[in-house]
Amino acid sequence: MKPTRAEPTAAARDPDAKLMLRAKQGEEAAFTQLVNSYQDRLVGVLTHLVQDRQAAEDLAQEVFLKIYKARHGYEPTAKFSTYLFRIANNLASNRRRDVGRKREVTLAGSDSGPMGARPAEQILAETSGMMPARQFARIEIQAVVQDALSTLNDNQRMAVLLHKFEEMSYIDIAATLDTTVSAVKSLLSRARENLRVKLEPYVTQGTWGSQD
Amino acid sequence: MAKISRLSGEQRENLVAYLDGELDEAAAKEIEQALASSPVARHDVDMLSRTWDLLGQLPTSPAGEDFTSRTISSIRAAEKPKARVDDAAVSRAIRRTLGLAIALLVLLGAGTAGFLATNRWVPNEADEILNDYEVISELDKYLEAGDIDYLTKLQEHREFTEHDEPNTP
Incomplete structure (x- = not known):
């Protein structure tokens, strides 16, 4: 197993950490550059995490605002991306808690039955008659994958998203989720096993997942 | 799960x-040996890999075109007005406190002046009684005496004057 902590020297060499240090000194353009660099990555990960595009954008804005407000205390102890996604994960967790509390109060929304959100199969059944087969196939697999992703717990999902889309190492994921590398290894192992169980039928029966 | 029962829990x-390239050399070698001897484990690794690749099918969700400008604007809005609001709030609070203090002082002054004025120039019933106390306390005697001539005559007699002197009003 690799070392459990990112070295501070590596963090200090991170160009984005340098930009953040410039923002700390009052250079707004440096922060604008950071927002520009990370906006798509952050919104992308958050969209998969909260499964709501608009909420993901709002959350991303909140992340940048929080980072900017905390700029005076910023120290480059980790890569900037790790720092940013750690804050994003914390804010997303808070939001999930808030949404969970609201759901406890406001039961049975118009699209949700007693079992919660509608399953991907139901949505697909409703839309299948409206589009060409090829497009439908793509949307179907997206829905199935999204559905499989939603069965993971919060930490598993975040670890999967960071590893898949941010190509983060286990060390960086551990720093982001404030846990150990060993815990990340277990998280990802269980998450990928869950995904395998959910998605294997689609891989073996359909054409998806064949080697590109 | 039964499919990979030949692998130990740690190997699983x-x-x-291993697929993520996160194992050290010794552990990776151990997995490679297990894979070489187990078609089931090879199948599982293949499925893990192919199902993982499916995540790449998820739609990308880039930020809106004006995301950066909106974000920077909201940051400016959250930062700068806060300072202005703070200054304005402080000066408003000072003005309000001063105003209240002045109003209180005026009220207190007016109250004191009013009290003194009414106390000094507007006599009340109690003051009148106190002023006339000496007369009132001897009123029975005055009524008995009748008029001033009778008292004058009475005074001319020495024997009455000497005894009554201490009680003379």
Whole structure:
């Protein structure tokens, strides 16, 4: 197993950490550059995490605002991306808690039955008659994958998203989720096993997942 | 799960780390040996890999075109007005406190002046009684005496004057 902590020297060499240090000194353009660099990555990960595009954008804005407000205390102890996604994960967790509390109060929304959100199969059944087969196939697999992703717990999902889309190492994921590398290894192992169980039928029966 | 029962729990956990290139050399070698001797483990690794690739099918969700400008604007709005609001709030609070203090002082002054004025120039019933106390306390005697001539005559007699002197009003 690799070392459990990112070295501070590596963090200090991170160009984005340098930009953040410039923002700390009052250079707004440096922060604008950071927002520009990370906006798509952050919104992308958050969209998969909260499964709501608009909420993901709002959350991303909140992340940048929080980072900017905390700029005076910023120290480059980790890569900037790790720092940013750690804050994003914390804010997303808070939001999930808030949404969970609201759901406890406001039961049975118009699209949700007693079992919660509608399953991907139901949505697909409703839309299948409206589009060409090829497009439908793509949307179907997206829905199935999204559905499989939603069965993971919060930490598993975040670890999967960071590893898949941010190509983060286990060390960086551990720093982001404030846990150990060993815990990340277990998280990802269980998450990928869950995904395998959910998605294997689609891989073996359909054409998806064949080697590109 | 039965499919990979030939692998130990640790090896099963290491399969994913192996695929992710996160194992050290010795652990990776151990997994490679297990894979070489187990078609079931090879199948599982293949499925883990192919199902993982499916995540790449998820739609990308880039930020809106004006995301950066909106974000920077909201940051400016959250930062700068806060300072202005703070200054304005402080000066408003000072003005309000001063105003209140002045109003209180005026009220207190007016109250004191009013009290003194009414106390000094507007006599009340109690003051009148106190002023006339000496007369009132001897009123029975005055009524008995009748008029001033009778008292004058009475005074001319020495024997009455000497005894009554201490009680003379």
